[in-house]
């Protein structure tokens with residue numbers, strides 16, 4: 001789904017003495033099928049921005065176009081239910097929202113709310129539990145008898161059960177150990193690719209942004225500070241440092257390597273494995 005954000009402003013507690021401007025003049029176009037990482041310090045406005053994408057927050061000024069739905073400041077009431085079906089949010093610690101007696105009932109809750117029959121919702125639950133890498137036998141268990149990692153997968157399955165076109169992930173790996181983080185990020189990456197999703201990942205990890213995103217948007221004090229392809233963003237190391245961010249360690253290594261070796265390797269590979277391969281190829285070419 002194509003997303004277009006135009007001159008978006010948001011103030012909390014508008015019109016009260018406690019009014020607080022959280023977003024200023026955000027302009028951002030996200031093409032259908034993009035994997036966008038939204039990065040920035042605590043309080044920079046990331047959560048406020050994503051909550052506009054499925055109508056949880058209303059613009060104070062400006063507009064957001066989500067496919068054919070336009071959400072405008074002062075606009076008329078929209079059909080938010082169908083928008084929320086198309087744009088699913090996985091909140092931080094989504095497992096805290098599990099509440100039903102069984103995993104199956106929890107996953108069926110969303111589709112049933114949209115009028116889907118019990119039989120179809122059951123089939124959906126079986127389909128999405130497999131998508132998140134859990135066995136069907138989990139469906140009859142209580143979500144509260146599962147491990148933390150399994151509970152998170154069940155919560156993600158509940159969002160997938162709505163067949164979203166846009167998946168919005170608010171720090172989906174928060175609180176997981178390093179292995180769990182990689183597993184969940186790999187899961188989102190394969191869901192993105194296999195289901196032609198538009199994915200928006202809020203993260204504090206430049207490493208994850210570099211590994212998975214086609215584009216990176218950097219927020220700072222409620223403004224869109226930088227937006228571009230990872231290669232472009234990582235060429236702006238000084239600008240990133242000014243807002244307390246830095247390029248991933250692999251990019252830092254490559255920049256130092258280029259300075260010291262005199263080899264001017266292009267900034268296109270971001271994982272340790274890709275970078276090692278790039279450096280080794282260049283050394284072979286040079287005859288070392």
Ligand SMILES: Nc1ncnc2c1ncn2[C@@H]1O[C@H](COP(=O)(O)OP(=O)(O)OP(=O)(O)O)[C@@H](O)[C@H]1O
Pocket residue numbers: 012013020021022040041042043044045046047048049
């Ligand atoms: N419900 C609220 N009421 C008033 N102010 C709020 C509310 N939620 C957020 N804010 C303020 O809006 C600004 C942006 O907050 P937001 O949560 O969007 O930032 P963030 O980048 O998502 O931070 P984090 O990385 O900590 O989640 C901050 O100054 C924050 O204090």
